[in-house]
Amino acid sequence: MPLLPRRFERLKAVLDRRMADLTVLLEHVEKPHNLSAILRSCDAVGVLEAHAVWLEGRLPTFNSTAQGSQKWVPLHRHPSAADAVAALKRQGFRLYGTHLSADAVDYRQCDFTGPTAFVLGAEKWGLSPEATALVDQAIVIPMSGMVQSLNVSVATATLLFEALRQRQAAGLVPCQGEGLAPEHYQRRLFEWAYP
């Protein structure tokens, strides 16, 4: 079926606001509804690509919570936390590891306007000691309830929207495709338009 001009304009408008310098790294976040909700938030905020560490042989599974967002936010698999962290650091990201400890910094005190990767941990165990040791900064979303942690997708959305808020306040949210390199933009637009 030919691509309608209105559809093309819609794809372009969304890609124009994508940010290659904001991402998430999910360490063994494997429940389909969590993975789905996280990618949906990534899409809503304008995250270009997400990253994940999985056990050998497992594949990501999404459900209807994703609303198709997995199609618009590619999820890159890494064999280990060390590989993922090294790859993101090579790309210039500062890694913020979510950690429910007393020495983690309140996320509202951090500057997420530079290249930012939020590292989120498994539903049951949280971030591994390996990942915790490798991140640049441990952060926490302060809570005052009876339950000790947030759902991982809620924590991800909270952090991503704070990053978006800071970038909007600083006038740093792209609106004409400047959030990714020109050749990357053209390639992604083609992939979206002609899947």
Ligand code: SAM
């Ligand atoms: N018992 C686990 C622990 O101690 O980390 C709880 C894991 S929690 C259900 C799953 C993930 O959600 C965490 O690894 C973290 O990435 C994120 N998370 C949950 N609550 C958070 C909070 N208050 N601040 C930052 N991240 C949080």
